[in-house]
Amino acid sequence: MSKAMPVISKYMTTQPHTIGSDQTLEKAGVLMREFHIRHLPVLKGGKIVGILTERDLHLVETLKGVDPKVLTVSEAYTPDPYIVSPQAPLDEVCAEMASHKYGSVLVEDNHKLVGIFTWVDGLVAMSELLGTRLK
Secondary structure, three states, rough: OOOOOOOOOHOOEOOOEEEEEOOOOOHHHHHHHHHOOOOEEEEEOOOOEEEEEEEHHHHOOOOOOOOOOOOOOHHHOOOOOOOOOOEEEHHHHHHHHHHOOEEEEEEEOOEEEEEEHHHHHHHOOOOOHHHOOOO
């Protein structure tokens, strides 16, 4: 008898740090460094509008004439991030992440951000599942 596929909420990081689209890139960088994170969901009026990654931030900061103290998150984030419900099957989410090379997935319930699932969370899930299912 096989076990049921776990859902994403089992492995996601709850209450992720976020940033407003009107905040500066400098503030985003400070948050990322302070909390040791590489992905910041971007909100506007409490709604998810995108994701700002460490890579996005680095790319913009290396452009000539760009001042992270002035430039806002809205000018650097990636719109339309991959969003799933907390009940999304782990295997489907991981397959989609791999297929599109997504570094993270935002988890939304009733139009509210409730978590983030990164590739690191995916490795934690894989480690746990391999450890329990292959014994």
